[in-house]
Amino acid sequence: MLGLVGSAVWWRSRPARPGPPSPLHDAMPILAWALHACYGVNHVGEEVTTVSSGKNEVTARVRLAYRRPGLTWLRYLDGPLKGVEVWEDSNRTYRYLPSKDRLEVAPVAPSRPPQLERRLDLVRANYEAVLEGSTAIAGRQAHQIALRPRHPGNPWKRLWIDEETYLMLGSEDYDAQDRRLRSTRFVSLKLDTAPESAFQPKVDLLKRVSKRVTWNPAADEAPASAAQIARRVGFAVLLPKSVPPGYQLLGSFLVPCQCGRGDELVRSQFTDGLNTISVFQCGHPCARGSDCMVGSCPQAVAVRLARGEDTFLFVGEVDRSMLEQMAQSVPPRPGHGR
Amino acid sequence: MECREIERLLPDYSVGLLRPRQGEAIAAHLERCPGCAREWQALQNVMGLVEQFGALEPPTGLWNGVFNRITAEEPAPRRGLAWPRLWAHPRRAMASAVAAAALAGGVWFATTMGGFSPHGPDVEDVELVGAVREHALASSEGIFADRAGLESLAVLASYEPRGR
Numbered sequence: 001m002l003g004l005v006g007s008a009v010w011w012r013s014r015p016a017r018p019g020p021p022s023p024l025h026d027a028m029p030i031l032a033w034a035l036h037a038c039y040g041v042n043h044v045g046e047e048v049t050t051v052s053s054g055k056n057e058v059t060a061r062v063r064l065a066y067r068r069p070g071l072t073w074l075r076y077l078d079g080p081l082k083g084v085e086v087w088e089d090s091n092r093t094y095r096y097l098p099s100k101d102r103l104e105v106a107p108v109a110p111s112r113p114p115q116l117e118r119r120l121d122l123v124r125a126n127y128e129a130v131l132e133g134s135t136a137i138a139g140r141q142a143h144q145i146a147l148r149p150r151h152p153g154n155p156w157k158r159l160w161i162d163e164e165t166y167l168m169l170g171s172e173d174y175d176a177q178d179r180r181l182r183s184t185r186f187v188s189l190k191l192d193t194a195p196e197s198a199f200q201p202k203v204d205l206l207k208r209v210s211k212r213v214t215w216n217p218a219a220d221e222a223p224a225s226a227a228q229i230a231r232r233v234g235f236a237v238l239l240p241k242s243v244p245p246g247y248q249l250l251g252s253f254l255v256p257c258q259c260g261r262g263d264e265l266v267r268s269q270f271t272d273g274l275n276t277i278s279v280f281q282c283g284h285p286c287a288r289g290s291d292c293m294v295g296s297c298p299q300a301v302a303v304r305l306a307r308g309e310d311t312f313l314f315v316g317e318v319d320r321s322m323l324e325q326m327a328q329s330v331p332p333r334p335g336h337g338r
Numbered sequence: 339m340e341c342r343e344i345e346r347l348l349p350d351y352s353v354g355l356l357r358p359r360q361g362e363a364i365a366a367h368l369e370r371c372p373g374c375a376r377e378w379q380a381l382q383n384v385m386g387l388v389e390q391f392g393a394l395e396p397p398t399g400l401w402n403g404v405f406n407r408i409t410a411e412e413p414a415p416r417r418g419l420a421w422p423r424l425w426a427h428p429r430r431a432m433a434s435a436v437a438a439a440a441l442a443g444g445v446w447f448a449t450t451m452g453g454f455s456p457h458g459p460d461v462e463d464v465e466l467v468g469a470v471r472e473h474a475l476a477s478s479e480g481i482f483a484d485r486a487g488l489e490s491l492a493v494l495a496s497y498e499p500r501g502r
Binding site for chain 1 (some may be wrong): 466471472474477480481482485487488493494
């Protein structure tokens with residue numbers, strides 16, 4: 001009897017041994033399903049989105065529809081973006097800006113399964129996916145998952161993934177100092193499909209703005225290597241030697257330069273799977289100074305480097321020191337000293 | 339105004355983005371300068387084709403085909419008048435148009451909404467907002483991206499005023 005009591009006391013007072021983590025604590029498998037669901041589940045709904053812009057916030061209701069494969073439609077229903085409409089198919093994005101009565105057309109970067117898997121591998125390597133609980137969003141039960149960076153100085157995000165369909169029902173983006181940058185979640189959702197006509201600009205709209213149709217080649221067709229881009233623009237594409245831990249070069253793209261000289265510049269895109277750093281390089285001397293300059297705007301951090309004929313602009317949502325380090329590591333042009 | 343300046347402003351003139359006084363100056367110049375008038379005519383011909391496509395009420399998918407063709411064109415040799423070159427290089431034509439549109443949008447935003455003035459003291463605002471816009475659009479193509487939020491940012495960046 002005494003033995004039994006002694007055993008019971010010992011059992012209750014023994015130090016707790018850490019057991020294996022709950023399988024659901026690592027939410028990465030849920031995210032893998034969600035990645036496929038966001039391209040495969042037809043749906044129509046309304047979202048509320050809030051973006052921070054300095055001390056201000058802009059909130060808008062957005063009507064959204066998705067239909068396989070890759071047809072997307074968004075319409076801003078209120079706020080300063082009221083009337084903005086976006087249509088996307090697997091080839092093009094059409095973006096109508098009512099304030100300018102302008103329709104922009106841009107190529108869509110291809111999202112093929114191997115590229116998505118590569119991105120997800122990067123997310124696995126650079127973020128920890130923690131299941132925080134279960135929350136109701138738009139009348140549906142959702143996994144609440146935090147994606148915390150393994151490397152300090154990176155932004156992070158919180159996602160709500162539908163427990164039944166794995167559709168992403170909401171997201172919040174935070175910077176490295178845990179300040180909320182963006183928040184979007186469904187307030188109503190139907191797992192259904194909108195008519196095909198909803199996914200194209202109406203002919204009346206195209207006719208009305210036909211004189212102002214513009215196309216924005218920002219996304220170009222697909223990322224190219226620095227060497228391929230250099231042949232097209234006629235100057236050496238210089239990539240930083242140092243990139244923050246976990247980041248990889250996705251590729252380089254051609255975009256129009258904003259300096260008004262009509263030249264093209266190169267945007268090289270780095271990603272850690274979730275987050276993006278853009279490095280813009282202009283091959284002509286449009287800078288006002290020769291020092292590395294730091295600027296900020298409400299939505300991002302930017303570091304500018306002007307050196308000789310080249311001007312660089314590093315843009316991201318990471319810590320500024322990361323961008324400065326990248327800027328300092330840009331090599332000189334071949335045959336030029338610093 | 340000199341021909342070079344006129345040449346630079348013609349894209350904006352063609353879509354009515356210039357101030358009335360600038361527009362009048364360009365119209366007067368076109369009256370008396372045969373070279374610029376030829377370039378203007380070339381531009382009008384192109385725009386006429388675009389309008390013709392619009393007026394025919396194209397079937398579903400035709401617009402994609404048109405824009406695929408435009409963006410897939412090979413660059414033309416660098417010779418002759420500037421306008422044919424510009425239209426063979428839509429990205430170049432767009433560079434000035436985007437800059438002007440960003441400026442026009444910025445003025446509109448500053449006068450109607452306010453509260454979103456950029457506070458980057460060291461960076462040319464028009465370059466910065468353009469870069470932020472491209473960055474937001476690139477980010478929106480990422481996995482688990484907040485599409486609606488990033489589209490908002492891209493559009494708001496288009497409306498940012500150039501001045502402080």
